Amino acid sequence: MNPTASTATHSLSVALVGNPNTGKTSVFNSLTGLHQKVGNYPGVTVEKKTGLFTDGDTTVNIIDLPGLYSLLPKSLDDKIACDILTDSQALETAVDLIVLVADASNLNRNLYLLTQILDIGKPVILALNMMDMAVKNGLSVDVACLEAALGIPVVPLVAKKEKGIDDLKRAITVLAGQPALNHSHHIDVPEAFTQSLKPLCDYLTEHTDYTQSYCRSLTLRLVSSDDALKYYARDWQQRVDVQQVKQHVHHIRKELEEKEINWHMAEARLRYQWIDRILKSCVSRTGELKAGIGAHLDKILTHPVAGPVIFVTIFAGIFQTIFAFAEIPMGWIESGMNMIGVWAASHIAPGLLQSLIVDGVIAGVGSVLVFLPQILFLFFFLGILEDTGYMARVAFMMDRVMRGAGLSGRSVIPLLSSFACAIPGIMSTRTIHDWKERLITILIAPFMSCSARLPVYILIIGAFIPTGTVMGIISYSALTMLTLYLLGILAAALSAILFKKWIKMPGGKSSFVMELPPYRRPSIKWTMLQMYERARIFVSDAGRIILAITIVLWFLASFPRTEQISPSQGTPIEQSYAGQFGKLIEPLIKPLGFDWKIGIGLITSFAAREVMVSTLATIYNLEDADETAVDLRAALIKDTDPRTGLPTYTLWSALALLVYYVLAMQCMATVAIVRRETNSWRWPLLMIVYMTSLAYLASFAVYQVGTYLWG
Amino acid sequence: MKTLNDLKPGEKATICGFADRDADMAYLMELGMMEGTTVTFVKSAPLGDPIEIDVRGYHLSLRRSRARAIQVAG
Numbered sequence: 001m002n003p004t005a006s007t008a009t010h011s012l013s014v015a016l017v018g019n020p021n022t023g024k025t026s027v028f029n030s031l032t033g034l035h036q037k038v039g040n041y042p043g044v045t046v047e048k049k050t051g052l053f054t055d056g057d058t059t060v061n062i063i064d065l066p067g068l069y070s071l072l073p074k075s076l077d078d079k080i081a082c083d084i085l086t087d088s089q090a091l092e093t094a095v096d097l098i099v100l101v102a103d104a105s106n107l108n109r110n111l112y113l114l115t116q117i118l119d120i121g122k123p124v125i126l127a128l129n130m131m132d133m134a135v136k137n138g139l140s141v142d143v144a145c146l147e148a149a150l151g152i153p154v155v156p157l158v159a160k161k162e163k164g165i166d167d168l169k170r171a172i173t174v175l176a177g178q179p180a181l182n183h184s185h186h187i188d189v190p191e192a193f194t195q196s197l198k199p200l201c202d203y204l205t206e207h208t209d210y211t212q213s214y215c216r217s218l219t220l221r222l223v224s225s226d227d228a229l230k231y232y233a234r235d236w237q238q239r240v241d242v243q244q245v246k247q248h249v250h251h252i253r254k255e256l257e258e259k260e261i262n263w264h265m266a267e268a269r270l271r272y273q274w275i276d277r278i279l280k281s282c283v284s285r286t287g288e289l290k291a292g293i294g295a296h297l298d299k300i301l302t303h304p305v306a307g308p309v310i311f312v313t314i315f316a317g318i319f320q321t322i323f324a325f326a327e328i329p330m331g332w333i334e335s336g337m338n339m340i341g342v343w344a345a346s347h348i349a350p351g352l353l354q355s356l357i358v359d360g361v362i363a364g365v366g367s368v369l370v371f372l373p374q375i376l377f378l379f380f381f382l383g384i385l386e387d388t389g390y391m392a393r394v395a396f397m398m399d400r401v402m403r404g405a406g407l408s409g410r411s412v413i414p415l416l417s418s419f420a421c422a423i424p425g426i427m428s429t430r431t432i433h434d435w436k437e438r439l440i441t442i443l444i445a446p447f448m449s450c451s452a453r454l455p456v457y458i459l460i461i462g463a464f465i466p467t468g469t470v471m472g473i474i475s476y477s478a479l480t481m482l483t484l485y486l487l488g489i490l491a492a493a494l495s496a497i498l499f500k501k502w503i504k505m506p507g508g509k510s511s512f513v514m515e516l517p518p519y520r521r522p523s524i525k526w527t528m529l530q531m532y533e534r535a536r537i538f539v540s541d542a543g544r545i546i547l548a549i550t551i552v553l554w555f556l557a558s559f560p561r562t563e564q565i566s567p568s569q570g571t572p573i574e575q576s577y578a579g580q581f582g583k584l585i586e587p588l589i590k591p592l593g594f595d596w597k598i599g600i601g602l603i604t605s606f607a608a609r610e611v612m613v614s615t616l617a618t619i620y621n622l623e624d625a626d627e628t629a630v631d632l633r634a635a636l637i638k639d640t641d642p643r644t645g646l647p648t649y650t651l652w653s654a655l656a657l658l659v660y661y662v663l664a665m666q667c668m669a670t671v672a673i674v675r676r677e678t679n680s681w682r683w684p685l686l687m688i689v690y691m692t693s694l695a696y697l698a699s700f701a702v703y704q705v706g707t708y709l710w711g
Numbered sequence: 712m713k714t715l716n717d718l719k720p721g722e723k724a725t726i727c728g729f730a731d732r733d734a735d736m737a738y739l740m741e742l743g744m745m746e747g748t749t750v751t752f753v754k755s756a757p758l759g760d761p762i763e764i765d766v767r768g769y770h771l772s773l774r775r776s777r778a779r780a781i782q783v784a785g
Contacts (some may be wrong), residue, residue, distance in 0.1 A: 070741045074738055082766070105768075106767075106768050106769045108743060108767040108768060109767050137769075149742075227734060227737065264732055265737050265740040265745070268740040268741050268743075268745060269740070269745055302754070302756065302757065304757040307757045321758065396756050396761065396763065396772050397756050399756065399772075399774070400756060400759070400760050401758070407760070511734075511735050511774070512761055512774050513739060513772070513773045513777070514733060514771070514772050514773075515742075515770065515771055515772075516768075516770040516771065516772050518770075538753070618778065
């Protein structure tokens, strides 16, 4: 990936950790620049992200871990980060050094995680991000004082402005070269307390490979909370007898109660005591904390009346903007693909190969590529909203509404992300604490109209919804589009209520505790970087999956060749393998108003919904003897049944198709991700059956009722 | 006993006890809410629930049902 990587002789592995909303992602971006790798479908920091930078002959590999408040994990996301930090393998080898990113304007809570991490015994650097915000808030942070109190290097940063990044890089390479140091104490445990903890501490030291300081820390955590035992026992294997640890914990708690010491969450009490003490000497207030723009903005954005109105307006505005602005670059891509098609047609002799390239590859891939601008716009706006802290307010405002369906405000962000794509949406459910709540969110996420449905919506609406406006304000097309989105939301809400009753499992106690970060100016630069990443993934998908399907489809739609068939039995494509298959399933979908061509599209759509468009493009291009690319919209309208002479598609069959696309489960990638996230085939299978039956019934109703009443 | 749920916007109080010991309470304590911590009630959500509080210089939101289990004084 990085050309200099191969020449480097050392390599270092650094874990980047920190509380959510500390600008950890900006630090990661500034450190690694474009040298980063994300999974195929990155959420914000949900997927394990890795990147690197080089310094002389040292390659520094950085793992960006999900945001975390403590080493007592609450959600799956927390677990992923905790696992990397605390499992015995990581303690020994996997991570050489830990960089903890903290918000300098909110050090108190940020240091809680730091004191826990120091006990692990790895070299740690404290990266004090957002120093400018601290100053703005009237705080003076004494870096030297913190270094002395914590016994670790402290690097002040403003990651968004890339200030201090070089210092951080230097601190990483310098610290890595030094022998491991013994961290000074950073917790005040009273002597009487320490005495009581000793038996379990000794037991752990003897039966694990952990350092003494980590054993002490772990003992305190196990005594403080029952949840700690459940989590930490995973790593002990046979060497530690869990029953014995439980007995130890029981005895220690009893002893502490006799000494009148409160053991419940004693770890939190003791650590915060220490933090409060050192911050008193290292952070001073030099100016007044002014109610900034954020506070005024918040009054409006979460206002009982204005808040919800603004929320709806913002999202309506985003979708409107996408339609209005994306048309321009879409036009460029369209004409670009046409030019390529014409050029290819003039350079390749007419025949099979020309047909494959022009009608198959260029028409197919081009028809999907055209939607790249819209998808990028959507990701751009969602990224910006997330960056400003507005998404957390949406969760705050919506919690009460979500509760009715057994969900919480935490489900809102995954569901909103699903409007871009269900895959990052489903992955971001990892921040939901309760398993049942998470499962329900996963199951309803695909009802949110994702960007892959947009191409289909736009094509069908453009072809069949009459032009004109309602009272001169909103066009019929925009209104139809809005209705489709609302239909998806309605289906999701009703399904959530249904699943809440259906699915019986322990837990199911929904809760909502969430930080509301300060409003911040979004970073256009890094949002653009993320968009670039999305574009790359989308194009390479178009290049692979869609290309492959297009070629297979071209073959199936082109053979058997015309010479082998009789013209009396219909057009060549009708008699091709694809046509025969479409005809085979036609009786099944006829009641929905779909013909065999749509049938082929429904099948190929399972690779990705937008493939419907390239499928139709390939079919109509093959059907058309002309060498220039056909206008798909016009072709759909013109299409007539050769036997009756009536149009193949009516307004009602078009609406039925749209409803089918809102509700049906047609995405292989989503099925795969649900399988991975729920660790079972049970839920993805339920999802396919449930969604597709619902889609069939709803489309049936729309077509039959519509045709009967107004047909 | 006065609880966090009883505070009005802008009102400040000191936590003096917890009526529950469940996972939510443990989580709140790890986020810095414990006996002796000062909290300020900021506002409630448009539908009255959840609420927003200021604790240790940052803002946190929790449901009223949980706030009812946090005893405050002052």
